[in-house]
Amino acid sequence: MSAAVALRPLTADLRPAVLALGLGPGQERFSGAPAATVPTGDAHGSREHVVIVEGETPVGYFQLDRHSVPGAPAGRDVLGLRALLVDHAAQGRGVGRAAMLALPAYVRKRFPACRRVTLTVNLGNPAAIRIYRDAGFADTGEIFRHRTAGPQHVMLLELGDAPG
Template sequence: MTNVTLTALTPALAEQLRQVTVADDQVVFSGQPAEFIDLNDPAIDVHVIMADDQVAGMFRIDRGFHTHHQFAARAIYGLRTFLVDQSLQGRGIAKACCAQLRAYLTDLYPEAEAIMLTVNLRNPLAYRAYISGGFVDTGAQYMDGGAGPQNILKLPLNINHETA
């Protein structure tokens, strides 16, 4: 069984993350990690997915998600650019990561009520990984994605908050 852990991006991990790639047919959904490592957006934090002490993938938390998505309230952060290296896919890493997200993100972002994301209708494997990790399908769709319609999913973080 693969041991999956989550951690914030460090300079040493950034160099390893540059070696992570996704398959050509998945780039439309996530892009390649190297595109996002050096972006200087103060509202976005990069996190690394580790599998057995090896960099396996990444995701970004967008604290300004509400400024780009009408459906998100101010205290809702966005999960973006979630990906696992193409050579490590099919080992349950994404599912294990999703199962840890609520606890990991609640500790790091206690002010956040929930995490939301959009997942392309043509990406059912990602959809299932998110749902298995506790995300709930809101029943709404985001139509402004460059790769087509997307389901809007939500993961409540702090039960002391009222989620919108």
């Protein structure tokens, strides 16, 4: 990895670069490109767009959803992680792992009432499953049967109580 990875809220100046991020071959079944997922997130008032930057350059994107994700625990203290993508040109450098390791601090700062983050990940995506496990997500044992993307593990990251 050449520069530090950080998480930032999507701003107007970062938006064009985020919309240009792309998937690698065959990854369409695991995530949508930001050109499609950002407008979908805009349509939901419950989602915050998060940009993964390496140095000052946007290299990835995801959404945090106040309504959790299908098949996962719901509640006021739960966020759902959706639509994670690391640009095809930035893959293989540890960007996704670094972003997920930075997630707890980002969530605690932006969503102080949040105690858990949930996600679903395709059973056929072992690289993503490994990254999530390495970042502290646990498999709940539940399988969400997505109608088009196929079966998904439901994973949960416990953040614990807020400091103070």
